Amino acid sequence: MLLAGDLGGTTTRLGLFDAATPRPELRAVHEFATLDHSGLAPMVIEFLRQNDVGPEVVDVAAIGVAGPVVGQTARLTNVPWPVSAAELREQTGLARVELLNDAEAMALAVPVLRPDELAVIQAGTADPSGNALLLTVGTGLGVSFLHCVGGRLLPMPSEGGHGDFPSRTQREIDLVRYLLTLYGRVDMERVVSGRGLGNIADFVHGGRCPLAPLDLDDADYPAHVTTAATQATCASCVDAFGLFLEAFGSVAGTMAIIAVARGGVFIGGGIPPKILEPLGDGRFVQAFRSKPPMTDLLAHIPVSVVLDSRAGLLGAAVHAATVPERDQPFGPSGRR
Numbered sequence: 001m002l003l004a005g006d007l008g009g010t011t012t013r014l015g016l017f018d019a020a021t022p023r024p025e026l027r028a029v030h031e032f033a034t035l036d037h038s039g040l041a042p043m044v045i046e047f048l049r050q051n052d053v054g055p056e057v058v059d060v061a062a063i064g065v066a067g068p069v070v071g072q073t074a075r076l077t078n079v080p081w082p083v084s085a086a087e088l089r090e091q092t093g094l095a096r097v098e099l100l101n102d103a104e105a106m107a108l109a110v111p112v113l114r115p116d117e118l119a120v121i122q123a124g125t126a127d128p129s130g131n132a133l134l135l136t137v138g139t140g141l142g143v144s145f146l147h148c149v150g151g152r153l154l155p156m157p158s159e160g161g162h163g164d165f166p167s168r169t170q171r172e173i174d175l176v177r178y179l180l181t182l183y184g185r186v187d188m189e190r191v192v193s194g195r196g197l198g199n200i201a202d203f204v205h206g207g208r209c210p211l212a213p214l215d216l217d218d219a220d221y222p223a224h225v226t227t228a229a230t231q232a233t234c235a236s237c238v239d240a241f242g243l244f245l246e247a248f249g250s251v252a253g254t255m256a257i258i259a260v261a262r263g264g265v266f267i268g269g270g271i272p273p274k275i276l277e278p279l280g281d282g283r284f285v286q287a288f289r290s291k292p293p294m295t296d297l298l299a300h301i302p303v304s305v306v307l308d309s310r311a312g313l314l315g316a317a318v319h320a321a322t323v324p325e326r327d328q329p330f331g332p333s334g335r336r
């Protein structure tokens with residue numbers, strides 16, 4: 001039995017899986033409100049108890065966390081407590097715990113996703129020997145490159161979302177100038193994320209959208225802008241949302257060039273499945289492609305949205321399932 005986790009700033013999903021290959025089979029899942037708990041261990045203990053499973057039954061546990069993992073510990077931006085594999089083992093009795101970055105975890109799910117779990121926004125032609133790219137857009141912007149080695153896609157964690165935002169148009173340069181005065185530096189996440197959409201809306205409106213309720217939480221502001229844009233109730237929100245789609249497409253195209261992602265670009269996270277129709281209306285794809293002399297490369301790359309919100313959990317289970325394989329010595333001399 002495998003235990004998989006997807007620990008985010010808002011929601012933590014835990015799942016029990018059977019170790020089928022290449023795709024572990026989900027047996028039970030539960031969602032926890034992350035900040036209602038004082039750590040990861042209490043959620044794991046409660047989840048195991050709910051399912052009447054003792055920690056000794058779990059061969060490997062793998063948890064994807066929204067932040068960089070260093071030495072099997074992680075400190076998350078929006079969660080007040082740190083996560084440590086060693087502490088989790090001690091507190092829960094689990095024999096083997098592995099932490100990995102959440103975008104890396106979702107990338108591990110990419111090769112085993114079924115067609116009905118994806119929505120195609122650019123058909124393209126996938127090169128089976130090509131690299132792939134995963135972007136996750138939610139509270140933040142996650143990036144993982146999938147390097148194709150011997151026909152297998154191997155995920156590489158990345159903090160690419162914190163690279164500088166590559167502005168292309170006069171409008172985007174004005175946006176960067178506006179954000180520079182607020183933040184001192186404009187990384188891609190300041191523009192392409194839920195908060196990024198809020199930033200763009202502030203830039204376009206010259207402050208908060210006047211139609212947004214006064215008591216609206218910052219976290220709910222991007223949803224207001226999206227609704228006001230898709231229902232065309234606010235012209236400035238329509239404008240801001242268009243800028244967001246183009247910036248998103250452009251960043252995805254830039255990352256696809258860096259990765260040479262001929263195998264495909266996959267877009268996951270909480271936001272893309274909620275804006276499928278506008279993502280497919282041409283504005284994203286136009287900005288994704290129009291990067292001469294790379295237009296032809298980009299026009300042939302399939303681009304899909306990952307529809308399943310549990311893909312990160314599935315990827316963590318794939319990681320857990322392959323731990324015994326990684327324990328094998330590599331090559332006759334045992335060197336890795």
Ligand SMILES: [Zn+2]
Nearest residue numbers: 209234236237
């Ligand atoms: Zn507005």
